[in-house]
Amino acid sequence: MASTRTRDAMLTVVGFAAWLLYILGCASFSPDDSKVLFPSNDPKTGGPVVAMYDRAAHTSRALLALPVPDPKNNSDAFYVRSLWTPDGSRVVSMWIEGDHALRVMVLPLTPKEPARLLAVADLGNDVPSPFLMPPPIVGSRLFISEKTQIRRVDLESGAEEKKAVDGEPLLVGVGNRIYYGRTLPDEGTRENRVEFGLVDANTLGLTPMFETSESTQSDTPFFAVSRDGRRLGVLAGKEHARQVLVFETSTPSAPPRRLSLGTEAGPIDAGEFQWSRDGSTVYCVFRKEVSDDQYQFGVLEVPVDGKAVRQIPFFRVSGSGENPDVFALQVDVSHDGKTLAAASTYLQTPFGKKEAQRLKPEDLALYFVDLSRQDRRITKVPIPPLPAPPVTMARQ
């Protein structure tokens, strides 16, 4: 009897341990929304900075400061894309160095691991997509799409695996799933065919889900997948007349819903878009010309059920003959679905460039939109401005 009781007590401890391990293991797979990564400036050197904002403490700190880019190699803004690993323990920052190399910095947020700098070489003339669509990270592996292949990079060892994939694939990560979109060759009268499907994270094999010719684009359109995987949105239509096509992945042969992004107030250009947590709304960056050299930037809230599109304006940018890129503003929606964040860093005048200020200093900020409030309250967290451009002193 006593031995049975001892056995039961020991097995109870095993049960407790299993439950505890389950809780710890499960929680580690989803970042907790407590921090936000955003691109910032080094006020001393003018170099790009990867910064992290702590939403509870209302403080931000620089995680990684990079040297000022050489203007000979980078005529435009220098983009750094930063992402979290799925367990929220590491920050992965990527930037292009030279013409053909992608640098990947893996920064642990715990002191147990070292930071790792990886080099992804041989990009050729392909422009990798990390700055247009966030590349998926599954476990500790990063997936990069190029013009003719998909590349998997182990973030711990730097080891790479490649798989040839035609059609300029683009990748989107949703949890542990990786979706791809790629163009297919014309077939008879069917032109502009685009195929969507899933990428096997281990074999890099493709499993097609459906194809469409609705996007009216000759290259792979930007797309986003809702968190439950039920809906896939595709950015379609011509410039100034953008639409989001919504496909139900369970009935892909059904015609997509067409969500028009233009409003009665005028044409609109659309950029990156994200799904709401419940898959009922699309949040899409917009740029609207309000006068000859003035552009309004913000986010459109587009309900899938066809209700009115809502504009959430952020700031205005002066173009001075050069259209500010709508893809320079990128958004993210928190995992709890209550907050949307965007940073205006890449719409400022690049360091060292002699041109009129495009973005007002007070608009250089990290923007938070409270999606749980009817008034969609916007909170701005200032980003340090760039230092004054260096003055060339003439020797007398």
Add this chain to the structure above:
Amino acid sequence: MWAPGGTLLPFCQRCTGFYAGAAVALVLHLGLRIRPTARFLQVHGGFLMLMIPFGYHWVPQDALVRCLSGVLCGTGVVSFLWLLPGPRICLTEFLSRWRLIVYTAGIAVALAAIPASATWGGQDARYALVGLATCGLGGLAMLAAANAGLGLTSLGRAPGRAQ
């Protein structure tokens, strides 16, 4: 995460299976007044071990596998936490053939119904899953409290303390 009826569940797919499965297992343990045999515990120990390759994503898995591994692991945890307080909650008996059949059928129904209702169900299924999983979480918490209480009581009765 699943979104039956267009609204996301508050639990991830594996947690939905884990806590809803725990609720079903708890009801079966109470209703059938189960006193686990060694074989029963071995099988449920295997269910716990499932969480090592699946919970830590050593093997590729989809939503269904995540949920099923959660259901089985939740069932295993309940079986182990039931051992000490179970006989004090109700008069337990070793599994007879019919009890084993009912228990296995109950777990099989949970394995089929939980992912099915999460995938194809509407708002009603969502409420049912949230309720079931919340009951499972509450039931596990009560089992944990009962075990802790029994542990403290037995410590108080230990010979060293008595002297």
